[in-house]
Amino acid sequence: MFKKDVYIERRNRLREKMSGGLVLLPGNVDAPMNYPDNTYHFRQDSTFLYFFGINKPGLFGVIDVDEGTDMLFGNDVDIDDIIWMGPQPTLREQAAQVGVKCTDSFNEVYAYVNKALWQGRRVHFVPPYRANNRLLLKELLGIHTAKLPDYVSLELIKHVVDMRSVKDQYEIAEIEKACATGYEMHVTAMKMAKEGESEQKIAGIIEGIALGGGGGVSFPVILSQHGETLHNHDHSLKLKKGMLMLTDAGAETGMGYASDFTRTVPVGGKFTQKQKDIYEIVLAANNESTAMVKPGIRYLDVHLNAARVITSGLKDLGLIKGDVDEAVRHGAHALFMPHGLGHMMGLDVHDMEDYGQVYVGYDDETRPMERLGAAGLRLGRRLQEGFVLTNEPGIYFIPALIEKWKKDYINTQYINFDKVMEYADFGGIRLEDDLLVTAEGARILGKRLPITPDEVEETMRG
Amino acid sequence: MFKKDVYIERRNRLREKMSGGLVLLPGNVDAPMNYPDNTYHFRQDSTFLYFFGINKPGLFGVIDVDEGTDMLFGNDVDIDDIIWMGPQPTLREQAAQVGVKCTDSFNEVYAYVNKALWQGRRVHFVPPYRANNRLLLKELLGIHTAKLPDYVSLELIKHVVDMRSVKDQYEIAEIEKACATGYEMHVTAMKMAKEGESEQKIAGIIEGIALGGGGGVSFPVILSQHGETLHNHDHSLKLKKGMLMLTDAGAETGMGYASDFTRTVPVGGKFTQKQKDIYEIVLAANNESTAMVKPGIRYLDVHLNAARVITSGLKDLGLIKGDVDEAVRHGAHALFMPHGLGHMMGLDVHDMEDYGQVYVGYDDETRPMERLGAAGLRLGRRLQEGFVLTNEPGIYFIPALIEKWKKDYINTQYINFDKVMEYADFGGIRLEDDLLVTAEGARILGKRLPITPDEVEETMRG
Ligand SMILES: [Mn+2]
Ligand SMILES: [Mn+2]
DSSP: OOOHHHHHHHHHHHHHHSOSSEEEEEOOOOOEEEETTEEOOOOOOHHHHHHHOOOOSSOEEEEETTTTEEEEEOOOOOHHHHHHHOOOOOHHHHHHHTTOOEEEOTTHHHHHHHHHHHTTOOEEOOOOOSHHHHHHHHHHHOOOGGGHHHHOOHHHHHHHHHHHHSOOHHHHHHHHHHHHHHHHHHHHHHHHOOTTOBHHHHHHHHHHHHHHTTSOBSSOOEEESOTTSTTOOOOOOBOOTTOEEEEEEOBBOTTOOBOOEEEEEETTSOOOHHHHHHHHHHHHHHHHHHHHOOTTOBHHHHHHHHHHHHHHHHHHTTSBOSOHHHHHHTTGGGGTOOSOSOOBOSSSSSTTGGGOHHHHTOOSSSOOOOSTTTTTOSOOSBOOTTOEEEEOOEEEOOHHHHHHHHHTTTTTTTBOHHHHHTTTTOOEEEOBEEEEEOSSSEEEOSSOOOOSHHHHHHHHHO | OOOHHHHHHHHHHHHHHSOSSEEEEEOOOOOEEEETTEEOOOOOOHHHHHHHOOOOSSOEEEEETTTTEEEEEOOOOOHHHHHHHOOOOOHHHHHHHTTOOEEEOTTHHHHHHHHHHHTTOOEEOOOOOSHHHHHHHHHHHOOOGGGHHHHOOHHHHHHHHHHHHSOOHHHHHHHHHHHHHHHHHHHHHHHHOOTTOBHHHHHHHHHHHHHHTTSOBSSOOEEESOTTSTTOOOOOOBOOTTOEEEEEEOBBOTTOOBOOEEEEEETTSOOOHHHHHHHHHHHHHHHHHHHHOOTTOBHHHHHHHHHHHHHHHHHHTTSBOSOHHHHHHTTGGGGTOOSOSOOBOSSSSSTTGGGOHHHHSOOSSSOOOOSTTTTTOSOOSBOOTTOEEEEOOEEEOOHHHHHHHHHTTTTTTTBOHHHHHTTTTOOEEEOBEEEEEOSSSEEEOSSOOOOSHHHHHHHHHO
C-alpha cells in the first residue's frame, strides 16, 4: 500500500474532474473454484485498488463528489474468523490507513445508495466484469444485469483513464518490482528449455516464482512450442529438439502492478539459421519500435512501422512480394502478425481493459481501425510521458489462417504461398518488452531480458 | 479423462436411482480475475466432471431420466478462436469421447429446459456456488437467485453423494497421482525451511510444483509459522529459528482429483524438546486414527478417540487436568483442536462440500453434533469400503481462543490456564494423511510423507 496521501489525493483529483454525483467502487470478493469456501487467490478490483488501496475482499468504496466525502463499507471479523484466519485489523483501522474516515458495515451500502437514488443524485460506475458484482449492482440500482452496460458512466471512465494512464513514481517503482520477478521467471524458463522437459512443468515452476514474489502471475502463462497459437494455455507437450519455445509471462506485485514479457528460444539452446532469419526480423521490429516511442507519437504509427519492418524482412526472405508500403496498407503482414504491437500496462496487464479498449487505447483523435492487421491493436492513441506500454511484435505461421487466406484469395498479390508453406511447422516468434514513456523517449522497464540470439544462447548454456 | 464407458455407466446408474425428471448439470466458465479476458486457471465443476468428464469451459449437461438420453450444450470455435487458442475438437467429437450422442449450441439449453418446464417435468439441480451459474439457473428456471437454495433437489444430492462417496479403481489411481505431486511439494517445503527463507517464496515454489503436475493446488496453500491460525494464507514472514512451520497443501490432477497433506517442521531442521512433546501427541492421535479406520466404524468415534489421545497427552504435560473422558465429553480438547479429524476427499478436497456438509459427512443414523469440539467435524458418518478421507489431528495454541475461554470461564475445571500460557507463542502442529477405506481397514494413499521427528529431521538435513 502506498502512503495514505496518495489515495486521498487521487480521490480528490477525481472529485475535481467529475461533474457531480456518487462514484460506486465495489471491491472484489473471493472467487470460488469448486465450492464456496475453496477460492482462487484473491484479486482485488484494480479501480478499487487505485482509489482505496486495500487488498482485502468484501469491501465497497464510495466517493461522494458533491459532499466531498469518502465511505468504505465492509464487515469486521468475529472470533471464529480469528481462529481460522488470524487476527485482522478492523475496517476502521484499514480505512484510516488510506485516509478514509467514514466506515460502516457492508449491508448499510444498500440504504446509502438507495437514499442517493431517492434524492435523484447521479450514480457512477464502471462496467462490472464479475457476475457477483453484476448481481450486487442490480440489487443496489434496480437495473437488470443484462442492461447494466447501458448505465455505465462514460464520464467516470474518461476521467479515471486520464488518471491511471499516467503512472506516478510509486507506480513505476511497483512495475519495476513486477519486472524483476518476470526477469527471474523468464531466465528460469530459458535454462529449463532442454529436450524432453515438459512444457507444463516449466510453466508451473515459473508461475511458482511469480507466486513467491507476492502476487502471482499477471495473466495465465503462455508457454508453448506452438507459439503460433497466440494465447496457448495448453502445455501438454514435451520439448522437442528443433522447436522454438515461446514464453509470454509476467508477474504481479502484492499491490497488483503487472509485468509482461515474451521471449522465444530454441529448445536445447541453439538457433537454426532458418529460425535466426525470422528471429532477427522480429528483433529489428522490437528495437525500432522502442527507438520510435516518445511523447506525442501515435502508437498506431509505431505499430504500422513495425508492420513495415516485418513485411520488408519477409520480402527479403521471399515470403512477401510487391511494394512494402502497399502490402502493409493492404494488411498483408497480418497473415504473420495478426495482433497489435502492444497495450497499456499498469494495475492490469492490459490496463483498464474492463472499461473497454476504445476508451483506453484510443481517443477522439485516433479511432480504432477496422483495417486488416490493425483491428487487434489495443493501443493506437498519441503517447504521453508516464504511459507504460508493451512492445511485442511477432511473426507466426498459423496453418488455419494460411489455409483461410489461400482459400479466400486474400492478398494473393503480396503473399508467396508456396514459400510460406515451407514454414508450415515453424511455429511463431514474439519478443516483448515493457516501456515507460519518458520526457525524451522510452525506457525499457526492469533489466532487459536476454534478447539477441547470442545473449539467449549464452543464458541457455547456463 | 477416463474411458467413455465409465461416464455412460455413471449416468445410467444415476438414472436408475432417480424417480424421474431432468438433471441439469451446468459446467463452469472461465472466472475473471481483473477483467473479462484475464481469467484464473479453469476449474471445471466437479459434478459435471464426474458425469460428463470434459474439462472445458462453457458446457451444459442434461441427464434426462425419463427418456434415457443425455445432452451436451456448448459452442464450437471459429477461426478467430483457432488463431488465439489453437485448433479445438468440436463439441460433437468431445461428446462422443464421453458417450454422449446429442449435442446442440449453448443457447438451445433455454428452449430445451423451457419445454421441460412447460410439460410439467421435474427439474433437478445441486446448489450453484458460482454467481454466473446462479444467474444462469435464474434465467433458465425463473427462480430468483436468492431463492434458488429452496429449489435444490435433495433427491439428486442424496444419490450423487452415494455414488461419489465410493471411489472406483480409476479414481483411486488419480488420487494417488495427486498424492505423488503432494509428496514432492511437501518434501520441497521441508528442505527449504531454513532460517531467513520467506514463507511466501516456499508457498509459491510448492504451488508451482502443483501446477507443473498438471492441475494446480487442490486448495490455497497454508504455510505459516502461525500454524495456530488454521487457514493461514498470510505468508508475509521470514522463517525464524525456534519456530514451527506448518504446511497444509495438496495438488489436483488434470482431471480434478485432490490430495491434501499437512506436515509441521522445525525451522532449521531440529525440534526442541518442548516441540517434540506436543508433536508426539499429535502423531499418536494420527496413528491411532489410521489404525481404527475400517468399514462400519463411525468417523465421529474415530474423531472422539483422537480427542482422547490429545487430552490424555496434554494431561501428562500438565495442560489439562481431571478425568480424560469427562474432559472430552465437555469438549475441553476443543481449546487445542477446534476442528474435526477429517473430511471426505475426491474430486473436491472437501468432497462435495458444495452440496452441504450434512448430506456428505452425515446420514440418518449419524447427525451433526453441536457439542464443543465436534461442531467443526466435516465427516461423522459410518465409513464404507472405497471412501477416501483425511486424518488430520492437531494441537494449537490460539491466543484469542485461550483468552476467550479464560474470560468466559469455559471448562476451567479441565484447563490449567497457567500452564497453557507457557505455550502462548508455541504456534500449532497438524499432521495429515489421506486414507482409503479398504475391506479390512485403511491404506495411506501415496508414499507416506516423513512424519516421525527422526524422519522429518533427516529429510530436512537433505
Ligand atoms: Mn503483452
Ligand atoms: Mn484436510
